[in-house]
Amino acid sequence: MRSSRTLRLKTRLTTLVTGVAAAAALLLAAPASHAADTPLRDLGAAKGKIVGTAVTGSKLTGTYGDVAAAQFSSLTPGNAMKWGSVEPARGAFDWAEADRIVAFAQAHSQQVRGHTLVWHNQNPNWLTNGSWTPAQLGDLLQNHIATEVGRYKGRIAAWDVVNEAFNEDGTYRPTLWYNGLGADYIANALTWARAADPAAKLYINDYNVEGVNAKSTALYNLVRSLKQRGVPIDGVGLQAHLVLGQVPATLQQNIQRFADLGVDVAITELDIRMTLPSDGAKLDRQKADYKAVTAACVAVARCVNLTVWGFTDSDSWVEGTFPGEGAATPYDGNYAPKPAYYGIAEALGGTTAPPPTGGCKAVYSVGSQWNTGFTGNVTISCSGASLSSWKATWTYGAGQQITQAWSADCTQSGPAVTCANASYNGTVPDGGSVSFGFNANWSGSNPAPTVTLG
Ligand code: 9MR
Numbered sequence: 069m070r071s072s073r074t075l076r077l078k079t080r081l082t083t084l085v086t087g088v089a090a091a092a093a094l095l096l097a098a099p100a101s102h103a104a105d106t107p108l109r110d111l112g113a114a115k116g117k118i119v120g121t122a123v124t125g126s127k128l129t130g131t132y133g134d135v136a137a138a139q140f141s142s143l144t145p146g147n148a149m150k151w152g153s154v155e156p157a158r159g160a161f162d163w164a165e166a167d168r169i170v171a172f173a174q175a176h177s178q179q180v181r182g183h184t185l186v187w188h189n190q191n192p193n194w195l196t197n198g199s200w201t202p203a204q205l206g207d208l209l210q211n212h213i214a215t216e217v218g219r220y221k222g223r224i225a226a227w228d229v230v231n232e233a234f235n236e237d238g239t240y241r242p243t244l245w246y247n248g249l250g251a252d253y254i255a256n257a258l259t260w261a262r263a264a265d266p267a268a269k270l271y272i273n274d275y276n277v278e279g280v281n282a283k284s285t286a287l288y289n290l291v292r293s294l295k296q297r298g299v300p301i302d303g304v305g306l307q308a309h310l311v312l313g314q315v316p317a318t319l320q321q322n323i324q325r326f327a328d329l330g331v332d333v334a335i336t337e338l339d340i341r342m343t344l345p346s347d348g349a350k351l352d353r354q355k356a357d358y359k360a361v362t363a364a365c366v367a368v369a370r371c372v373n374l375t376v377w378g379f380t381d382s383d384s385w386v387e388g389t390f391p392g393e394g395a396a397t398p399y400d401g402n403y404a405p406k407p408a409y410y411g412i413a414e415a416l417g418g419t420t421a422p423p424p425t426g427g428c429k430a431v432y433s434v435g436s437q438w439n440t441g442f443t444g445n446v447t448i449s450c451s452g453a454s455l456s457s458w459k460a461t462w463t464y465g466a467g468q469q470i471t472q473a474w475s476a477d478c479t480q481s482g483p484a485v486t487c488a489n490a491s492y493n494g495t496v497p498d499g500g501s502v503s504f505g506f507n508a509n510w511s512g513s514n515p516a517p518t519v520t521l522g
Contacts, residue, residue, distance in 0.1 A: 108409075109141035111416035112374070115366055118179055118225075119416070120375030122146040122337065124383055125165035128172050130435065131403045135379060137172075142179040142225065144336070144375055145169045146385075149182055150190040151212060158194045163219065170223055179225035181336065181375065184273065185213050186257045187231040188243035196244060205248040210260050217264035226269035226373070228305055228336065229261045230254050234274055238286030254290070255299040262300040273305030273336055279316025280325070292329055305336035308361060309377065312342040312350060315357050320364035327370035334373035335365055339396035340408070341386045346395040346499040348452035355407035358398065362415035374412075395499075402447040402501050404431065428453050428496060430460045430519040441471075441509050446487065446519060449501035457494040458502075460487045462517035469509045476504035485517075 112119035120142030128136060136143065147153055148165035155161050173180045186209065200208065217227065233241055233254060240246050245253040258270050272291065277284035287304065294301045304326045316322070323333045340357045342350045365371035378384040382401035387394035398409040410418070428450040435443040446460055460476070464483045478487040493502045 105413065106418055108139045108412060108416065111413055111418050112141060115416055116369070117365060117371070117416065118142045118373040118375075119412070120144055120179070120181060120373055121379040122183075122375065122377045123169060124148075125168040125172075127383060128168065131433070132380070132383070133172070135399065135403055137176040137178070139379065140178065142181055142373055142375060143169055143173045144181040144183050146183075146378065146383075147190065149216065150184060150187065151195065152190040152192045154216060155212070156192050158192070161215075166220075170220060174223065179373075180220075180223060181334075181373070182217070182220065182224040182227040182268070183336075184228040184231040185216065185261060186229060186245055186253065188241065188245070189232075191244070200248065202248055205244070206253075206256070209245070209249075209253065209257065213257060213260040214264050217261050217268065221265040222267060224265065224268050226271055226303060226334070227261055227265075228273040229257050229270050230272045232274050233272065233290075234277075234283050234286050236276060236283050238282040255294060255297065258294070258300050269302040269332065270300055271303040271305045271332075271334065271336075272301065273307060275307040275309050275337070277304075278306045278308050278310070278319050278322065280318040280322045281316075284322055288325060288329070291326065291331055295329060295331070301331060303332035303334055303372075305334050307337035307377075308335050308339075309337055310340045310357065310361070312340055312353055312357060315340075315360045319361065320367050323364055323368045323371050327368050331370070332373075333365075333368065333371045334375065335361060335371070336373070336375050337377035338375065339377045339384060339386060341390060341393045341396035344387075344392055344394050345497065348498050350395075351407045351451060351499055354395075355411035357411070358408040359411035359415045362412045366415055376412075400449065400501060402449070402503055404447060404449050404501065407451070427451065428455055428458075428521060430521040432462065432516055432519045434514065434516065435505070437510075437514060440511065441507060442468075442514060443505060443507055445503055445505045446476075447501050447503040448496055448521060450496045450498055452498060454498045454500075455494070455496040458489050458496065459522045460504075460519050461485060461522065462519045464517055465515050466513045467511065468514060470506050471508060473506040474504065475502075476506075478504075478506060 108119045118141045121140045122144045123136055124146055125148050145166055148169055170180055235241050240251055261270050274287055277287050291301055326333050340354050362374055365374045378397050380399040380403055381395055381397050384397050386396040399405055430446055430448045433445050435445055448458055462485050470478055470480045475490055476487040496502050
């Protein structure tokens, strides 16, 4: 415990240093830096809430890993623990990505939400194409749960045991499981999961159950009856894949009614999509929506976890699934926090003002660094403003020397660097961003310069 705490502190320190580099930004409209903002995980802790994100295991390095570790106190594997991922061929298991996420979480003092054991999607072909008697199907499911939950026993805070069991009208979804085993596949799955890891909290998870409606009422009735029967059920997951401007008015009331049944509630897969392209007004609306969802969770003591389904727009399922929609997460594709991020922070009691609207800014960061060289990146982003051409300038304070640049025309004279847009990337639209990169030499120290945008 002590060593993982130390590790986390070290990581946080690294993140802080990176954050200081990221703060080397100049805002055209108003100078402000947010490097000292309290991370979401700490704001959440002060309110008794875990703040999580879905992650892709292979991406947990560099800036993606830094942000995931610094900001979130819980990770959910986006795909890595699904049956099709862990047992693609019968009896041949692949735990690599799931193990990696669990190890990362342990190293950064984060919880893991296991996702998901019983679902109608992302099952292996050998399972879905097989023909099974009910007894065989029940055995397969029991073994799957015992194997996966058993493997991670003691390391998973909560399991989404059953995922998406209902139709929109509140009837049971006809799936492999329901059709083969009847509605009690749910109670059995919960019982088997409890046997495999008595300490893990066991959830039923679904979408379109955020407000009070036919589907959430069916879920409510199921949880009530499971509790009455003594079936182990600890929580309800409200996925919250929402559309801009459509946070259900009954969200808090709905969370409360589940809490009143004596179960925990988690917002498990929050994202709020908009029609692309994004612009300042939509991003502000999205901020208000994220803030409203977070506030509803904050208002109910038993709402224990608020998890976003990917923290960056570069790691979101939305654009691939809803053509023309996207920008659904709290960070843009270049890891710059969007207004939505500050919506979450404010609802968790954060006091730092959001980035000023009506401006463009340039953020300098060091990607990788080795003994003599490093790769740098500058991201120019606009909100409530736009650019048709740009020039970023800075002065190196420790003799750094650029050797090669891409996506910009860079010249260096002594310590003075000037980088102008290339022919194809002068336009930075409202709500958009442009990045360029470079390789450079350094020795002794490599302090981040302040970038001026002109
Ligand atoms: O984010 C997941 C995406 O990468 C997969 O392609 C998709 C396949 O169905 O599943 C996504 O995650 C889903 C989650 O497991 C359950 N709720 C809905 C999520 C978005 O589809």
